Amino acid sequence: MTSLPYHEDPLPDARMLPPRAAVTSDAPRLSLNGQWRFDLAATVAEAPAGFSDPGFDDGGWAELPVPAHWQLHGYGRPAYTNVRYPFPIDPPHVPTENPTGSYRRTIAVPAGWAGGRVVLRFEGVDSCFAVWVNGHEVGTAQGSRLPAEFDVTEVVRPGEDNLVAVRVHQWSAGSYLEDQDMWWMSGIFRDVALLSRPDGGVDDVYVHAGYYGGAGRFRVDVDGAPQARVLLPELGVDVAPGEEVRLEAVQPWSAEVPRLYDVQVVTDTERVDLRVGFRTVRIADGLLTVNGNRVLLRGVNRHEFHPDRGRAVTEQDMLDDVLLMKRHNINAVRTSHYPPHPRFLDLCDEYGLYVVDECDFETHGFEHVGWRRNPTDDPTWAEALADRMRRMVERDKNHASVIMWSLGNESGTGRNLALMYGYAKDRDPGRPVHYERAPDGRWSDVYSRMYAPHDEVELIGRREEPARGVDPVQDAARRESPFVLCEYGHAMGNGPGGLTEYQQLFEAHPRCQGGFIWEWIDHGIRTRDAQGREFYGYGGDFGEELHDGNFVADGLLFPDRTPSPGLHEFAKVIEPVRISGAADGPLRITNLYEARDLAHLRFTWTAEEEGAEVAAGELDVPSVAPGGSVELDLPAKADGGAETWLTVRAVLAADEPWAKAGHEIAWGQVRLAERPPAEAIRADGPIALDPVRGVLTGLAGLAVDGPRLDAWRAPTDNDRIRPDAAAVGWQAIGLDRLRHRVQDVRHEDGSIVVRTRTAPAALDVGLLTTMRWTPLAGAGLQLDVSVQPEGEWTGSLPRLGLLWSLPADLDTVTWYGGGPGEAYPDTRAAARVGRFTSSIDALQTPYVMPQENGRRTDVRWAEITGGSGTGLRVAAEDGPATFGLTVRRWTSADLAAARHPVDLVPGDRVWLTVDLAHRGVGTASCGPDVLPQHELYAEPASLRLVLTPA
Ligand code: IPT
Numbered sequence: 001m002t003s004l005p006y007h008e009d010p011l012p013d014a015r016m017l018p019p020r021a022a023v024t025s026d027a028p029r030l031s032l033n034g035q036w037r038f039d040l041a042a043t044v045a046e047a048p049a050g051f052s053d054p055g056f057d058d059g060g061w062a063e064l065p066v067p068a069h070w071q072l073h074g075y076g077r078p079a080y081t082n083v084r085y086p087f088p089i090d091p092p093h094v095p096t097e098n099p100t101g102s103y104r105r106t107i108a109v110p111a112g113w114a115g116g117r118v119v120l121r122f123e124g125v126d127s128c129f130a131v132w133v134n135g136h137e138v139g140t141a142q143g144s145r146l147p148a149e150f151d152v153t154e155v156v157r158p159g160e161d162n163l164v165a166v167r168v169h170q171w172s173a174g175s176y177l178e179d180q181d182m183w184w185m186s187g188i189f190r191d192v193a194l195l196s197r198p199d200g201g202v203d204d205v206y207v208h209a210g211y212y213g214g215a216g217r218f219r220v221d222v223d224g225a226p227q228a229r230v231l232l233p234e235l236g237v238d239v240a241p242g243e244e245v246r247l248e249a250v251q252p253w254s255a256e257v258p259r260l261y262d263v264q265v266v267t268d269t270e271r272v273d274l275r276v277g278f279r280t281v282r283i284a285d286g287l288l289t290v291n292g293n294r295v296l297l298r299g300v301n302r303h304e305f306h307p308d309r310g311r312a313v314t315e316q317d318m319l320d321d322v323l324l325m326k327r328h329n330i331n332a333v334r335t336s337h338y339p340p341h342p343r344f345l346d347l348c349d350e351y352g353l354y355v356v357d358e359c360d361f362e363t364h365g366f367e368h369v370g371w372r373r374n375p376t377d378d379p380t381w382a383e384a385l386a387d388r389m390r391r392m393v394e395r396d397k398n399h400a401s402v403i404m405w406s407l408g409n410e411s412g413t414g415r416n417l418a419l420m421y422g423y424a425k426d427r428d429p430g431r432p433v434h435y436e437r438a439p440d441g442r443w444s445d446v447y448s449r450m451y452a453p454h455d456e457v458e459l460i461g462r463r464e465e466p467a468r469g470v471d472p473v474q475d476a477a478r479r480e481s482p483f484v485l486c487e488y489g490h491a492m493g494n495g496p497g498g499l500t501e502y503q504q505l506f507e508a509h510p511r512c513q514g515g516f517i518w519e520w521i522d523h524g525i526r527t528r529d530a531q532g533r534e535f536y537g538y539g540g541d542f543g544e545e546l547h548d549g550n551f552v553a554d555g556l557l558f559p560d561r562t563p564s565p566g567l568h569e570f571a572k573v574i575e576p577v578r579i580s581g582a583a584d585g586p587l588r589i590t591n592l593y594e595a596r597d598l599a600h601l602r603f604t605w606t607a608e609e610e611g612a613e614v615a616a617g618e619l620d621v622p623s624v625a626p627g628g629s630v631e632l633d634l635p636a637k638a639d640g641g642a643e644t645w646l647t648v649r650a651v652l653a654a655d656e657p658w659a660k661a662g663h664e665i666a667w668g669q670v671r672l673a674e675r676p677p678a679e680a681i682r683a684d685g686p687i688a689l690d691p692v693r694g695v696l697t698g699l700a701g702l703a704v705d706g707p708r709l710d711a712w713r714a715p716t717d718n719d720r721i722r723p724d725a726a727a728v729g730w731q732a733i734g735l736d737r738l739r740h741r742v743q744d745v746r747h748e749d750g751s752i753v754v755r756t757r758t759a760p761a762a763l764d765v766g767l768l769t770t771m772r773w774t775p776l777a778g779a780g781l782q783l784d785v786s787v788q789p790e791g792e793w794t795g796s797l798p799r800l801g802l803l804w805s806l807p808a809d810l811d812t813v814t815w816y817g818g819g820p821g822e823a824y825p826d827t828r829a830a831a832r833v834g835r836f837t838s839s840i841d842a843l844q845t846p847y848v849m850p851q852e853n854g855r856r857t858d859v860r861w862a863e864i865t866g867g868s869g870t871g872l873r874v875a876a877e878d879g880p881a882t883f884g885l886t887v888r889r890w891t892s893a894d895l896a897a898a899r900h901p902v903d904l905v906p907g908d909r910v911w912l913t914v915d916l917a918h919r920g921v922g923t924a925s926c927g928p929d930v931l932p933q934h935e936l937y938a939e940p941a942s943l944r945l946v947l948t949p950a
Pocket of ligand 1: 410450518551554
């Protein structure tokens with residue numbers, strides 16, 4: 001192996017300095033961020049010779065910013081694969097075609113740095129680099145999302161301009177360890193700095209700050225400065241390195257109340273500033289606890305991403321993520337699948353998020369070759385993997401927010417995991433270690449799974465799951481461990497469905513301690529089509545010959561960080577306060593925080609009759625301890641004249657660092673009165689019905705056309721991704737190309753009855769729809785619809801809907817029902833009953849890949865208005881009946897054909913679908929499909945509607 005070039009050598013370069021904590025120090029530091037001279041060559045061999053020499057002429061070179069990915073600045077193109085390596089599996093070799101960037105810049109080093117040590121620090125370079133200072137090679141490194149430091153004292157020239165030259169290779173041995181599901185993008189994408197290291201300075205610090213039943217235990221180990229003092233002024237602490245003190249009356253750190261103390265480590269020549277949280281993580285009695293409290297992880301998997309910058313995220317991008325998480329009740333992050341920019345962890349400490357800090361390690365693509373030669377189990381790679389773990393643990397060891405280390409993701413199993421696990425446990429016994437792939441739970445202190453379906457989670461909750469792995473002793477230990485879903489709820493496109501049911505399991509079974517939604521943000525790259533229209537590109541949009549399409553767009557945020565309906569749903573499902581009740585009382589408020597009472601919240605209420613507020617006030621809620629609940633009298637009653645709902649909202653009483661006073665944390669609704677029966681007054685009147693097609697053609701001057709039965713939806717990602725996906729069956733049957741045969745049109749007791757058989761070509765199944773039209777006083781019509789399946793239907797249906805077209809000048813929808821956002825049968829937790837108004841355009845959800853979207857649930861009535869003429873009011877008038885509503889300017893076929901939102905062009909009609917029934921969306925793009933209670937099959941259905949001009 002010694003003959004391998006450094007970029008194909010898995011062995012870490014011995015010239016890298018020992019890893020140490022990322023800290024804030026007052027020692028002089030020069031940032032090397034900014035413009036560098038840059039050249040990109042197609043191969044290592046073609047990279048300009050002699051470029052590292054100070055005399056080299058780079059006058060013809062362009063400039064590239066650092067930090068950045070070169071693919072996002074016009075050099076090469078981004079490429080997306082999920083599991084597959086985009087190069088032959090030939091470890092540790094990589095293709096000769098290996099894009100190689102040469103970077104050069106000069107930096108004036110102050111004369112005052114003379115005499116001391118000087119260190120060059122890189123926070124992240126993808127995927128491998130060599131670096132020269134003033135023409136002298138100082139080292140090489142791999143490990144894209146890990147820091148690397150080199151001692152450059154001997155070659156740097158204080159008081160002069162110094163040349164720093166870096167050669168970066170897109171592919172390296174390290175690429176085999178970095179097969180994460182994300183864009184392949186290269187370059188110096190995190191900060192670079194020159195550090196002056198004073199004599200007698202602090203080489204490294206290791207904070208130990210535990211919290212044990214009201215008291216803190218505090219000790220800071222210091223490398224390199226035995227004479228240093230450790231100060232915690234707020235608590236009057238002034239101790240030597242390594243000296244432990246017990247501190248009474250310390251306030252603990254948790255994600256809920258992230259109390260931090262300022263600590264300084266001072267020597268004559270350097271001062272290091274730390275923000276320390278006192279907290280103890282333990283697995284006790286089979287439960288994961290922080291400060292003795294069982295935690296419920298309401299988490300997300302976070303890749304670093306920005307639609308223009310890729311993984312070269314700014315401080316503001318990181319803060320945006322943290323604030324959005326906190327504002328949506330999220331309390332945990334798995335840093336999938338690599339350590340984040342170090343600043344992100346500072347923000348997690350400060351704002352309060354539990355972090356599973358994951359090593360930069362994934363070898364998923366070896367799955368395609370039966371895991372042959374997987375580095376995880378190959379001694380050749382042992383040192384490379386141990387080095388990665390060491391660099392993560394040492395960098396991040398002082399963060400209160402980091403409650404677990406994770407060895408990596410999807411790397412199969414093998415002996416090198418033992419080294420990684422062992423390093424973390426030896427160096428840091430205070431944190432549990434996570435790894436998901438070892439079947440019997442080896443090398444993991446928690447039992448972790450991804451995408452386990454609900455029924456299996458339930459068994460796990462009861463500790464009754466089937467045995468796993470080969471070692472019964474190990475497996476018994478696994479069964480005693482707490483359970484986390486390191487990934488669940490695949491947030492690709494419309495969905496994920498079924499989150500409510502997962503949360504019920506987490507709340508019912510102490511062992512089930514929550515998990516992490518896959519994933520936080522869509523990695524769509526902002527790009528333009530040939531006509532200059534902007535859209536978010538995914539796999540295949542950059543000419544890749546091997547790619548995994550829009551599987552890279554599976555986040556709770558759209559690429560521009562706009563929350564998707566999935567995030568609103570998740571925030572509601574995981575709310576830390578539950579508000580429930582019934583019309584005859586009481587109102588129950590349950591505190592689901594782990595450490596906080598409810599004193600920071602105000603509880604406001606409104607009573608609404610058919611969506612219009614009739615009373616409002618504020619509740620006096622007594623103190624409720626974590627885990628406790630309180631019952632109160634309902635603050636309002638209804639007189640029964642209209643459907644009436646009480647809505648209680650828990651909002652922040654005062655500003656928090658992450659949200660303003662008034663920010664909503666939780667809400668609940670109680671129906672105080674049902675809808676009274678409607679009185680439809682029959683009248684003699686014309687019915688504009690096309691006897692040939694059996695559809696209505698007008699209503700009081702409005703050019704309606706319809707309805708026709710529709711049993712189709714533009715497949716969601718969850719409907720279509722898997723080879724056995726639901727939409728494959730729907731398309732095989734032909735639900736997307738149904739035909740209609742008007743069976744008969746009869747006049748009966750002043751009504752017109754139309755029977756239509758709707759069916760796909762080539763099959764003998766059908767849906768017989770009976771529509772009874774009855775004229776009402778005031779130019780209205782009553783429509784009684786019933787649907788009866790005929791023949792042997794197998795499999796599910798996406799919807800049973802009534803499809804109409806309306807004039808295109810209509811532009812506004814007002815409805816009374818679930819809102820304000822999109823909702824499907826298994827994603828309706830966030831929909832509250834109320835009266836809402838939206839433009840038609842704003843009803844659409846711009847999924848990166850167009851698909852069924854924008855449906856509103858539990859609608860009692862809707863008015864579609866605008867333009868110059870009459871609009872349409874559709875009301876479900878039969879007692880508790882409601883319908884699902886979609887209104888759009890294109891058809892389901894347009895949606896299904898579109899590849900990006902820009903492909904959707906408003907047509908000359910508005911399309912209205914009134915759903916009698918709709919299938920849930922599930923999370924089958926990765927994980928379980930729709931739960932049985934949210935399935936839809938061909939079964940009889942009926943609905944009474946009243947149509948009136950609006
Ligand atoms: C799982 C991966 O861990 C994650 O990185 C992502 O690829 C996700 O799937 C899908 O988006 S692995 C999968 C085979 C369960």
